[in-house]
Amino acid sequence: MFKLVVQNLLSHPIRSLITAVSVAVALFLICLLTSIVTTLQSGLAAASATRLVVMSSISLFVDIPLSYQERIAKVDGIENIVKWQWFGGYYKDQKNFFAQFAVDPERMWAVYPEVKVDEATKQKFLTQRNACIVGWQLAAEFPEWLETGKVPITGALFPHPSGEAWQFDLAGVYRSEAANFDNRTMFFRWDLFEETLKSTGDAPGVGVYVMSVEPGADIERMKAEIEGMFENGPATVRCDTESEFTRQFISMLGDIPMFLGWIGAGVLVAILLGAINAMLMAGREQTHDVGILKALGFTNSAAFGLLIAQSLVLCLFGGALGIGLAAALEAPIALAIGSAFPGFFIADSTYIQAALVSLGVGLAAGAVPAWNALRVNCVEALRAKGA
Amino acid sequence: MAESMIRVRKLTKRYQRGGETLTVLDKLDLEMEEGRFYALMGPSGSGKTTLLNLVGGLDTADDGELIVAGENIAELSADELAHWRAANVGFVFQGFNLIGVLTARENVELPLKLTPLSSSQRRQQAETALKLVGLGDRMDHRPRQLSGGQEQRVAIARAIATDPKVILADEPTGDLDRKSAEQVLDLLVRLNREFKKTILMVTHDPAAAERAQSIVHLDKGQLGRIEHNQPVGAAR
Ligand SMILES: Nc1ncnc2c1ncn2[C@@H]1O[C@H](COP(=O)(O)OP(=O)(O)OP(=O)(O)O)[C@@H](O)[C@H]1O
Ligand SMILES: [Mg+2]
Numbered sequence: 373m374f375k376l377v378v379q380n381l382l383s384h385p386i387r388s389l390i391t392a393v394s395v396a397v398a399l400f401l402i403c404l405l406t407s408i409v410t411t412l413q414s415g416l417a418a419a420s421a422t423r424l425v426v427m428s429s430i431s432l433f434v435d436i437p438l439s440y441q442e443r444i445a446k447v448d449g450i451e452n453i454v455k456w457q458w459f460g461g462y463y464k465d466q467k468n469f470f471a472q473f474a475v476d477p478e479r480m481w482a483v484y485p486e487v488k489v490d491e492a493t494k495q496k497f498l499t500q501r502n503a504c505i506v507g508w509q510l511a512a513e514f515p516e517w518l519e520t521g522k523v524p525i526t527g528a529l530f531p532h533p534s535g536e537a538w539q540f541d542l543a544g545v546y547r548s549e550a551a552n553f554d555n556r557t558m559f560f561r562w563d564l565f566e567e568t569l570k571s572t573g574d575a576p577g578v579g580v581y582v583m584s585v586e587p588g589a590d591i592e593r594m595k596a597e598i599e600g601m602f603e604n605g606p607a608t609v610r611c612d613t614e615s616e617f618t619r620q621f622i623s624m625l626g627d628i629p630m631f632l633g634w635i636g637a638g639v640l641v642a643i644l645l646g647a648i649n650a651m652l653m654a655g656r657e658q659t660h661d662v663g664i665l666k667a668l669g670f671t672n673s674a675a676f677g678l679l680i681a682q683s684l685v686l687c688l689f690g691g692a693l694g695i696g697l698a699a700a701l702e703a704p705i706a707l708a709i710g711s712a713f714p715g716f717f718i719a720d721s722t723y724i725q726a727a728l729v730s731l732g733v734g735l736a737a738g739a740v741p742a743w744n745a746l747r748v749n750c751v752e753a754l755r756a757k758g759a
Numbered sequence: 760m761a762e763s764m765i766r767v768r769k770l771t772k773r774y775q776r777g778g779e780t781l782t783v784l785d786k787l788d789l790e791m792e793e794g795r796f797y798a799l800m801g802p803s804g805s806g807k808t809t810l811l812n813l814v815g816g817l818d819t820a821d822d823g824e825l826i827v828a829g830e831n832i833a834e835l836s837a838d839e840l841a842h843w844r845a846a847n848v849g850f851v852f853q854g855f856n857l858i859g860v861l862t863a864r865e866n867v868e869l870p871l872k873l874t875p876l877s878s879s880q881r882r883q884q885a886e887t888a889l890k891l892v893g894l895g896d897r898m899d900h901r902p903r904q905l906s907g908g909q910e911q912r913v914a915i916a917r918a919i920a921t922d923p924k925v926i927l928a929d930e931p932t933g934d935l936d937r938k939s940a941e942q943v944l945d946l947l948v949r950l951n952r953e954f955k956k957t958i959l960m961v962t963h964d965p966a967a968a969e970r971a972q973s974i975v976h977l978d979k980g981q982l983g984r985i986e987h988n989q990p991v992g993a994a995r
Contacts, residue, residue: 373872379860664856667817668870668917669845671838751818754856 373674377681380658388686391650395690395733396697398643399726403698404705405632406725407718412629415552415715416618422591423483423614424450426581426598428607435577436607438566444581447597449589452482455562455578460529461538463514470510472525472558473579474565477503483584486550493544501564503543507555509710511545518542523558530565533572552618554714582614640729647737651683655741662745663753675745683738684731691730695723763826764925764957765791765814770823772809783809785980786823793924796951796958798968801977807961808929810977814959815848815927816840828924845873849918851928855910857902863889863913864898870921888916892946908939915946919956926950928960932967944970 381388426444428434435457445453459472477497481487489497489505497503504523517523524537532538540560548555569576585591591613598611662675698718706716767789774781783806791797799807812818813825816832825833828847835843849870850856857866867885876884889898892912902910911931918926928947932940948970950956960971968974969988976983 375865376858376861376869379865383860660856661858661860664858665869666841667815667844667850667856669841669843669873671841673838751812754817754852754854 373678374681376661377678377685380654380661380678381682381686384654387650387653391647391686392690392693394643394646395687395730396694398639399691399694399730400697401639401694402636402729403695403718403722403726405636406722407698407716408709408713409629409632410719410722411551411713411716414717414719416615421613421615422585424583424585424591424594424598424611425614425617426583426609426611427579427617429599429610430608432579434607435579436581436609438575438578440602440607440609441578441581443601444583444598447594447601449586449594451584451586452479453581453583454479454483455581457562457565457576457579458529459525459527459560459565461525461527463523463525466528468514470556470558472560474562474576475559477561480559483582484553487546487548487553489544489546493546496541496543497561500541500543501561502539502541504540504558504560505543505546506558508545508547509555509707510558512707513556518545525558530569530576533568538568551715552614554710556710556714640733644733644736647683647687647733648740650686651679651737651741654682655679655744658745659748659753660756662748663750663756666748666750667754672746675748676742679742679745680735680738683742684734687730687734687737691727691733694730695726698726699723762793763790764793764795764828765789765959766824766826767810767814768824770810770813770825771821772806772813772818773821783980784813784820787980787982789975789982791957791959793957794951794955795973796948796971797960798971798974799959799961799977800963800965800968800974801983803963805977806980807977811927811929811959811961815850815925816844817850842873845870845921847923847925849921849923849926851911851914851918851926851931853930853933855902855907855914855934857910857913857917859902862899862901863894863905863916866902866913867917867920870917874921885916885920888920889913891919892916893942906939908935908942911935911939911943912946915943915950919950919954924957926956926958928958930961930963932962932964940964940967 426436426440428436438455441453441455444450454476457474459474461472462468463470481494493505497505506517506523511518521542523540523542525540526537546555546559566575585594595611595613599609602609658679662678665675665678666672702718709716767787770784770787770789771782772784774783787810799810801807809818813820814827816827816835820833823833824831830843830847832840832843857863858869861869864882864885867888868881871881871884874881886895886898889895892915894909894912894916897905897909897913902913905913911934915931926947931947932943935943944967947958947960951958951972958971960967962968972987972989974986974988976985
């Protein structure tokens with residue numbers, strides 16, 4: 373009987389191939405879309421509820437004064453504070469996009485223990501004023517940095533007084549194990565940043581302050597205290613936990629998860645219709661064969677099985693192909709879309725979901741023809757041949 | 760007299776067409792002896808195919824008693840009937856009705872899948888049946904690659920593969936040339952003589968009917984005369 377299933381599929385190789393490939397493409401896309409959503413969500417889940425972020429109450433793009441750092445550090449429960457400033461430069465060409473931040477080197481690891489570097493890198497970053505560290509993915513994209521030890525960055529927002537690119541020495545590569553801290557960012561020292569700019573103009577402001585909090589501290593009280601401290605200016609701030617802060621980014625992405633969900637659903641409906649059509653055709657062609665099988669003594673359920681099995685073989689084969697492709701391409705995709713979706717990965721639950729979807733498509737596409745086969749009246753089916 | 764293999768009592772079959780009821784078989788009584796070769800003749804539309812399908816359990820009667828191979832098949836459920844068919848009847852049709860995507864051997868093996876035989880036993884039995892019908896050298900051919908006469912012999916091999924008691928053939932030579940028809944008839948006669956199969960063959964061809972031991976005439980759903988080419992109950 374399995375032979376008959378396979379032979380029937382092979383008797384229309386083009387149709388079977390097209391159906392299987394369309395299922396494969398659809399499942400590949402579904403894996404991809406689902407993973408983008410899970411990647412965003414896992415960033416959110418990994419964001420700490422015990423780190424605090426202070427930013428301007430107007431917008432993330434408005435700086436806050438440097439002088440706030442000392443006052444915030446005195447708030448009861450603050451363990452460490454590090455400032456971040458968005459540098460907004462580029463390497464050689466505008467299209468080489470990645471984030472650069474000026475940070476306080478000495479407190480970086482106190483606040484972000486999940487960012488791993490080796491000891492030599494850390495020492496160099498702590499002692500050498502023009503040192504920088506880069507994420508491993510970024511280092512892989514621009515291997516010349518490791519070769520030469522130099523990272524020249526053109527300051528688009530903050531041009532170097534010399535009119536040239538900023539010259540950084542590469543201290544080493546970091547590797548983040550947390551989903552909300554990507555491996556495609558460059559960090560350099562705040563003191564270099566501040567003094568370089570001060571030599572010709574005004575000292576820069578700060579983008580955000582990030583603070584680690586002592587265990588057991590009352591987060592809500594601290595948030596209120598910090599916001600209250602600067603209520604009367606010069607710049608009002610808001611203080612959120614890191615997870616609240618990250619959530620804003622994701623809501624800045626708007627309804628992207630839902631939108632992706634709709635695309636996935638649309639893809640699913642399209643292949644379902646395609647697969648149903650293919651199976652209905654197969655069912656019609658095999659009506660006469662089903663009549664023969666029944667005459668030979670095969671039961672109605674066997675006839676049902678013949679059609680549903682063809683649909684399942686086709687869709688599960690296509691599904692396996694698509695899922696396999698997604699698994700094989702996970703790393704290259706992660707690299708390709710890393711700047712938009714840092715830490716892209718395909719969760720095991722996504723593979724399981726995709727396998728269930730192929731199973732569902734197989735059952736749904738085979739259901740009607742299989743039901744028709746079950747009800748075939750063998751006398752009529754045999755007469756129908758006309759001979 | 761030998762045991763009866765097919766016993767039909769007051770068998771009635773009607774079809775609804777539009778608002779009309781067409782009584783195709785009207786309280787038909789018929790008895791067929793085990794191990795005998797019957798030809799069933801009659802004008803077109805007289806109900807020959809209908810009777811054959813009822814005897815073979817492909818169709819269900821509206822009324823009457825139908826005992827075939829010792830089973831009252833009018834009382835069986837659809838699944839029971841399917842199992843009964845698999846074990847007791849082999850069909851040969853005018854249009855051969857082989858499965859196009861399968862080879863000759865696979866077609867013959869198909870009904871054996873409903874038996875407890877192992878796959879090597881099935882294969883062996885299918886090959887034996889194909890050799891018996893003279894197609895030992897065509898086992899891996901698809902129906903499309905065979906002549907009509909060869910196709911019909913594959914169908915006969917399929918019908919006997921499970922060693923059923925009864926073979927029902929509906930105009931098995933209707934689509935064949937004289938020579939192929941003779942081969943098929945020779946085969947049926949041999950199955951009857953050597954393997955003691957009870958055969959009921961519908962035919963329009965008097966020459967074909969002559970090869971049977973008895974000729975049953977059917978007209979407008981009623982039994983006509985029965986001719987015996989060989990005496991009933993005679994040693995075969
Ligand atoms: N499914 C059906 N619905 C309605 N009428 C039917 C159906 N099947 C058969 N009939 C009618 O029953 C009658 C007997 O048909 P049957 O096929 O048994 O005749 P037959 O003796 O085999 O004829 P032929 O020699 O042409 O094959 C015919 O009048 C036919 O039109
Ligand atoms: Mg007929």
